[in-house]
Amino acid sequence: MNKKVYFAGSIRGGRQDEQLYRRIISHIKETDTVLTEHVGDLSLNSLEGVDNRDVRIYVQDTNWLRECDLVIAECTRPSLGVGYELAFAEKLGKPCYVFYRHSVSELSAMIKGDDYFQIHSYETFEEICGYLDEILK
Numbered sequence: 001m002n003k004k005v006y007f008a009g010s011i012r013g014g015r016q017d018e019q020l021y022r023r024i025i026s027h028i029k030e031t032d033t034v035l036t037e038h039v040g041d042l043s044l045n046s047l048e049g050v051d052n053r054d055v056r057i058y059v060q061d062t063n064w065l066r067e068c069d070l071v072i073a074e075c076t077r078p079s080l081g082v083g084y085e086l087a088f089a090e091k092l093g094k095p096c097y098v099f100y101r102h103s104v105s106e107l108s109a110m111i112k113g114d115d116y117f118q119i120h121s122y123e124t125f126e127e128i129c130g131y132l133d134e135i136l137k
Helices: 018-029 051-067 080-092 125-136
Strands: 004-008 070-074 096-100 118-121
Touching: 004 018, 004 051, 004 080, 018 070, 018 125, 051 080, 070 080, 070 125, 080 096, 096 125
Parallel strands: 004 070, 070 096, 096 118
Antiparallel strands: none
């Protein structure tokens, strides 16, 4: 089944993992549709959308959250936006899968303490791909 996946990753919170996001998105796209491919765009500026674009970003992202079948969030880099997206998705009853690299950062207690989210710690790209393959099968 071709699922519609909302992929969440840090943009304004920092773009240190943009290469990783791009690889994860490419892996998901082998079998499913990623509504938020722009998160892996290497030319995306962390200040993209400042001022007048903010409302359009909010409207588009919340529409994609309503449309998606599930949310996959890479949360190694703390991001207010990703946290908001996860809470919004939970409110909509969307399945949410949260990934983070424990060797880099600790996951927020507000995410980790909420048993709604399916949380996976990983270290390698191959490891996260294994989890994704199970989720998307």
